[in-house]
Amino acid sequence: MTTRLAIASLAVALAAAGCATPQQKDYAKFMSAQPRSILVVPVVNKSVDVTAADYFLSTVPIPLAERGYYVFPVNLVKRTLEDDGLADAALVHGADPTRLASLFGADAVLYVTIERWDAKWVLVQTQVTVEFEYAIKDGKTGDTLWSEKRRMVYASNGGNQGGLLGAIVAAAVTKASPNYMPLARQANATALAYPGPGFPAGPYRPEYKQDWTPERR
Amino acid sequence: MRRHLTAAAFALALGLGASGCRPPTMYHWNAYDERLYAHYRNPQDRETWVEGLKTTILEAEQQGRKVPPGVYADYGYALYEEGRFPEAVAYFGKERDLWPESRVLMEKMIRNAERRGTGQAGKAPAATGPAGALEGK
Numbered sequence: 001m002t003t004r005l006a007i008a009s010l011a012v013a014l015a016a017a018g019c020a021t022p023q024q025k026d027y028a029k030f031m032s033a034q035p036r037s038i039l040v041v042p043v044v045n046k047s048v049d050v051t052a053a054d055y056f057l058s059t060v061p062i063p064l065a066e067r068g069y070y071v072f073p074v075n076l077v078k079r080t081l082e083d084d085g086l087a088d089a090a091l092v093h094g095a096d097p098t099r100l101a102s103l104f105g106a107d108a109v110l111y112v113t114i115e116r117w118d119a120k121w122v123l124v125q126t127q128v129t130v131e132f133e134y135a136i137k138d139g140k141t142g143d144t145l146w147s148e149k150r151r152m153v154y155a156s157n158g159g160n161q162g163g164l165l166g167a168i169v170a171a172a173v174t175k176a177s178p179n180y181m182p183l184a185r186q187a188n189a190t191a192l193a194y195p196g197p198g199f200p201a202g203p204y205r206p207e208y209k210q211d212w213t214p215e216r217r
Numbered sequence: 218m219r220r221h222l223t224a225a226a227f228a229l230a231l232g233l234g235a236s237g238c239r240p241p242t243m244y245h246w247n248a249y250d251e252r253l254y255a256h257y258r259n260p261q262d263r264e265t266w267v268e269g270l271k272t273t274i275l276e277a278e279q280q281g282r283k284v285p286p287g288v289y290a291d292y293g294y295a296l297y298e299e300g301r302f303p304e305a306v307a308y309f310g311k312e313r314d315l316w317p318e319s320r321v322l323m324e325k326m327i328r329n330a331e332r333r334g335t336g337q338a339g340k341a342p343a344a345t346g347p348a349g350a351l352e353g354k
Binding site: 036037051054055057058059061062065066068069070071072073074075076079104105107181185204205 | 250288
C-alpha cells in the first residue's frame with residue numbers, strides 16, 4: 001500500500017517535472033521556418049476563472065525567452081492591439097496571423113487558449129484541473145508550426161506532504177485568495193519542455209540548431 | 218522499510234522538482250511574471266509596474282547581466298505614455314540595438330514618439346509621471 005503510494009507520487013513528480021518522456025512531434029515545418037522572434041498575443045479564456053488569462057499571459061514570456069527566442073514587449077503589444085481595436089483576445093485570435101506578425105515584425109505568433117481552470121476543495125484535499133492549448137503560427141504563411149494541447153490535474157495529497165506539487169497546490173488552496181502563479185509557471189514549463197512536448201531552442205541558446213536533426217523525428 | 222522507500226521516492230521527487238531540468242536563467246527577470254500579473258490585476262497601480270521595469274534595467278546593467286527581451290521597450294512605452302518622448306526614443310533605441318528582432322516595431326515606436334514629441338514642442342512640459350520621477354533619481 002505504502003509502496004504503491006510511493007510509486008504514484010514518483011510518477012506524478014516525473015510528469016510534473018516535464019523532463020521525463022520525450023514525445024514524437026514533427027518539427028520539420030518549425031525548423032524550416034526558423035522563427036527568431038515570437039509575438040505573444042492575449043490569452044483566450046474559456047474557463048470560469050477570470051484571473052486565468054492574466055496568469056498565463058504573465059508567465060509565458062519568461063520560459064519562452066529562456067528557450068532562446070526574442071519575445072515582444074508583452075505590455076506594449078497588449079496596449080497597441082487595444083489601440084487598434086483588438087482589445088478582445090478572441091478577436092486577436094481570429095485575426096489573420098500574417099497581418100498580426102507584419103504589424104509587429106514578428107517571425108511567429110503564439111496563441112494560448114485556456115479551456116479549463118478550476119479548483120475543487122474537498123475536505124483536506126485540493127484538486128486543480130488545468131486544460132489549455134498552445135499554437136505557434138508562422139508569421140509569413142500562417143501555418144501552424146507547433147501546437148500542444150494538455151490537461152493537467154494537480155492534487156494535494158492532504159496530510160502533511162510537502163514537496164513541489166504540495167507547494168504548488170498549497171499556494172492555490174486558500175479559497176479566499178488563491179495564488180495560481182506557481183501552477184501557471186509549472187504548466188508552461190511542462191508544455192515548453194524539450195525534449196518533450198515543447199520545441200527546439202531559439203537563436204539565443206547555445207544549443208540552437210544542435211538539438212534537432214531530421215533523423216531524430 | 219516501506220517507509221524508507223516512500224522517503225526515497227519522495228526525496229527523488231523533491232530533487233527533480235528542485236532541479237526542474239532548468240538551468241539558471243539567461244536574463245535578469247526580477248520577478249517579471251509576478252509584476253506583470255499584478256499590473257494586469259491592478260492597472261491603477263501603474264507606478265509599481267513602471268518602477269519594477271526601471272529596477273530590472275538598473276540591476277541588470279549593474280550586475281552585467283542581459284536585460285530580458287521586451288523590458289527596455291516596455292519601459293520606453295511607459296515614458297511614452299507620460300509624454301516623455303525623447304527618453305522613450307532612447308529606450309526604444311536600446312531595445313532595437315540589443316534585440317535586432319525588434320527593429321520593425323521599435324522603429325515604428327520611435328517614429329511615433331518623435332512625431333508626438335515635435336507636436337508638443339513649445340507647449341507646457343508634460344506632466345511628470347512615475348517613470349519620469351525615476352529618471353531624476
